[in-house]
Amino acid sequence: MFRLFRYLKNYKKESVIGPLFKLIEACFELAVPVVMKRIIDIGIKNEDMPYILRMGGIMVLLGFLGLACSLTAQFFAAKASVGFGTALRTDLLRHIDRLSYSEIDKIGSSTLVTRMTSDINTAQSGVNILLRLLLRSPFIVIGAVIMAFTISVKLTLIFLVIAPCLAFVIYKIMSITIPRYKHIQKTLDRTNLLTGESLSGARVIRAFSRQQDEEKDFDKLTEELTDLQIKAGRINALMNPLTYVIVNLGIAVLLKASAHQVYNGVITQGEVIALINYMNQILLALLAMAILVTNITKMQASAIRINDVFDIDPTVTDDGNTEVTADTSAPAVEFRGVSFSYHDSEEYALEDISFTANRGETIGIIGGTGSGKSSVINLIPRFYDASKGEVLVDGIDVKNYPFRQLRHKIGIVPQRAVLFKGTVRDNMKWRDSSADDEEIIKALKLAQAYDFVMEKPDKLDEMIHQGGKNLSGGQRQRLTIARAFVGHPEIVILDDSASALDLATDARLRKAIAEQTGDMTVFIVSQRISSIKNVDKIIVLDDGKIAGTGTHRELYQSCGIYREICLSQLSEKEVREIG
Numbered sequence: 001m002f003r004l005f006r007y008l009k010n011y012k013k014e015s016v017i018g019p020l021f022k023l024i025e026a027c028f029e030l031a032v033p034v035v036m037k038r039i040i041d042i043g044i045k046n047e048d049m050p051y052i053l054r055m056g057g058i059m060v061l062l063g064f065l066g067l068a069c070s071l072t073a074q075f076f077a078a079k080a081s082v083g084f085g086t087a088l089r090t091d092l093l094r095h096i097d098r099l100s101y102s103e104i105d106k107i108g109s110s111t112l113v114t115r116m117t118s119d120i121n122t123a124q125s126g127v128n129i130l131l132r133l134l135l136r137s138p139f140i141v142i143g144a145v146i147m148a149f150t151i152s153v154k155l156t157l158i159f160l161v162i163a164p165c166l167a168f169v170i171y172k173i174m175s176i177t178i179p180r181y182k183h184i185q186k187t188l189d190r191t192n193l194l195t196g197e198s199l200s201g202a203r204v205i206r207a208f209s210r211q212q213d214e215e216k217d218f219d220k221l222t223e224e225l226t227d228l229q230i231k232a233g234r235i236n237a238l239m240n241p242l243t244y245v246i247v248n249l250g251i252a253v254l255l256k257a258s259a260h261q262v263y264n265g266v267i268t269q270g271e272v273i274a275l276i277n278y279m280n281q282i283l284l285a286l287l288a289m290a291i292l293v294t295n296i297t298k299m300q301a302s303a304i305r306i307n308d309v310f311d312i313d314p315t316v317t318d319d320g321n322t323e324v325t326a327d328t329s330a331p332a333v334e335f336r337g338v339s340f341s342y343h344d345s346e347e348y349a350l351e352d353i354s355f356t357a358n359r360g361e362t363i364g365i366i367g368g369t370g371s372g373k374s375s376v377i378n379l380i381p382r383f384y385d386a387s388k389g390e391v392l393v394d395g396i397d398v399k400n401y402p403f404r405q406l407r408h409k410i411g412i413v414p415q416r417a418v419l420f421k422g423t424v425r426d427n428m429k430w431r432d433s434s435a436d437d438e439e440i441i442k443a444l445k446l447a448q449a450y451d452f453v454m455e456k457p458d459k460l461d462e463m464i465h466q467g468g469k470n471l472s473g474g475q476r477q478r479l480t481i482a483r484a485f486v487g488h489p490e491i492v493i494l495d496d497s498a499s500a501l502d503l504a505t506d507a508r509l510r511k512a513i514a515e516q517t518g519d520m521t522v523f524i525v526s527q528r529i530s531s532i533k534n535v536d537k538i539i540v541l542d543d544g545k546i547a548g549t550g551t552h553r554e555l556y557q558s559c560g561i562y563r564e565i566c567l568s569q570l571s572e573k574e575v576r577e578i579g
């Protein structure tokens with residue numbers, strides 16, 4: 001937890017002023033019983049109305065000063081804790097941004113969202129409470145005991161018995177409830193995960209009529225959560241009655257012990273009232289400490305989870321890499337004996353892959369599901385690093401490029417069409433922020449997206465909802481294809497990105513790519529023969545290995561797997577044409 005306190009370094013002043021004002025407020029609070037004592041012992045005893053009013057005025061003033069100090073402390077504590085949360089969130093996001101796909105796959109994006117949101121919020125409120133209560137509560141307890149000593153040493157001995165009893169009861173209750181609260185937090189995480197999955201997968205759940213099963217799972221989890229909360233709540237509910245019983249018993253003992261002393265003139269009525277006040281102040285301060293400890297425990301759990309993310313070292317980095325000069329005589333992309341496995345698994349997803357893709361060539365990658373097509377193309381922009389062998393772009397190992405330079409060369413159309421909230425124009429400028437409308441329109445035309453964008457009332461200014469929810473699957477795909485071509489990348493990768501297009505649009509897209517990409521090297525990953533049959537070179541993958549490389553005609557004659565795919569997808573006439 002202490003590791004996270006470095007995010008308070010820009011808020012040193014606030015972190016001192018906040019607690020300081022809380023201490024000043026505590027001093028005013030400790031002074032109130034003294035004034036009360038004077039009102040009783042001097043004002044009421046002498047029936048001195050002006051004195052009572054004067055002292056009453058001082059009490060009100062103490063109240064207002066306390067309030068002002070408390071508000072000031074709250075202001076600075078809030079400023080420091082919000083600043084802490086912001087700095088922590090920014091740094092965590094920066095760290096997550098540096099993680100490779102491999103680490104993100106391992107930890108899971110939904111877990112990262114929880115770390116970024118609820119864990120950071122818990123740490124932030126923990127810091128706020130810490131700044132306000134860490135010094136104040138012990139100060140009030142010690143201060144109240146000292147003030148009581150100045151009134152009567154003998155009667156204060158009762159305090160020395162009551163305060164540890166109170167602390168013990170609070171400690172006992174918390175030692176039972178805190179582990180339960182940790183359990184509740186874990187169940188809450190599971191509930192959040194299930195809720196997230198149910199909401200994001202709502203359409204699939206309905207399509208498969210799985211609502212009832214989902215509801216059943218959700219009910220089970222929420223019942224478990226309710227049960228845990230009720231049990232922890234029941235024990236926690238004992239806190240106030242038990243502590244008040246102890247304090248009231250203490251007050252009864254105090255009254256009994258002081259009665260004689262008051263009668264004999266050893267102690268005044270005002271002093272007895274002041275002692276009772278101090279006893280109540282100790283109780284309230286100890287209860288505040290219980291709240292503080294609960295929050296520190298929650299904060300500690302969140303801090304561990306946040307630090308777990310910080311402790312993950314990115315395995316794919318470009319640290320120390322400086323801009324490289326491309327070797328224009330080398331192939332645009334070359335794989336040399338590349339093998340690759342996910343998360344250091346023993347089993348290779350790709351094995352001994354070697355091929356070259358020259359400038360201006362269009363390369364088709366085909367194979368069954370899970371044959372390794374996406375794995376191959378993910379190695380080009382270094383989303384993952386090859387376990388063995390080398391991946392070269394323009395003759396240089398991708399590991400030697402700064403990410404910015406490498407990825408600027410590449411336009412990627414991922415398998416899942418992801419668009420962001422904003423206008424069509426905003427989305428088109430992701431690769432190249434300086435792209436003008438002319439360039440955007442050229443890319444939209446190539447991707448067969450121009451017509452439907454122009455049919456929208458606001459054209460390039462048409463708003464796209466989060467995730468492109470207000471577009472059809474095919475429209476989304478066409479926009480992601482257009483986005484990859486803006487800014488004229490040297491390499492374009494289309495990962496099964498025409499799957500939602502009708503055959504006619506797909507054919508027009510292929511024709512446009514063949515005619516308009518010029519010196520770009522284009523990779524088309526597909527399971528459809530029709531999407532790749534006219535490209536310069538086709539790579540056939542089977543179970544992570546290359547089963548054949550060549551043109552459509554060559555592969556039909558030499559590669560059994562390719563022929564099988566052709567026979568399952570092409571019409572008799574098309575097959576006859578190859579032969």
Ligand SMILES: Nc1ncnc2c1ncn2[C@@H]1O[C@H](COP(=O)(O)OP(=O)(O)OP(=O)(O)O)[C@@H](O)[C@H]1O
Binds near residue numbers: 349367370371372375
């Ligand atoms: N993130 C991942 N973590 C672990 N294993 C993975 C991951 N992604 C893919 N794999 C595994 O690697 C192998 C190759 O997967 P890949 O996605 O490259 O195949 P693909 O040919 O693109 O399949 P599809 O056409 O279905 O997209 C598969 O066995 C798959 O289970």
